Amino acid sequence: MPMTLAVSRRALGVDSLVVGCAFLSSEEDAVAIVKEALAAGVVEFDVAPLYGKGVMEKRLGKAIGALPESEAARVRVTTKAGRLLREQVHNDFS
Numbered sequence: 667m668p669m670t671l672a673v674s675r676r677a678l679g680v681d682s683l684v685v686g687c688a689f690l691s692s693e694e695d696a697v698a699i700v701k702e703a704l705a706a707g708v709v710e711f712d713v714a715p716l717y718g719k720g721v722m723e724k725r726l727g728k729a730i731g732a733l734p735e736s737e738a739a740r741v742r743v744t745t746k747a748g749r750l751l752r753e754q755v756h757n758d759f760s
Contacts, residue, residue: 693725711726
């Protein structure tokens with residue numbers, strides 16, 4: 667089970683927090699992390715095709731898809747552009 671997000675933005679002196687999704691160990695953990703983040707007011711998640719060769723994007727997508735529509739609508743996902751996963755990583759900034 668993920669650690670509780672008990673630290674406030676005010677205590678950290680920042681305007682917003684982003685959950686990094688490079689290491690979502692399972693779909694179940696991804697769901698729990700997304701739900702806990704939303705409960706703590708954190709709505710932004712960072713992911714990339716290179717995180718687990720696309721696995722983390724899929725896990726994050728399934729976690730968001732498991733939320734009620736009103737909760738899923740609050741989520742913002744940032745990702746990296748310009749790198750495509752095929753058999754190897756290819757740069758394509760078109």
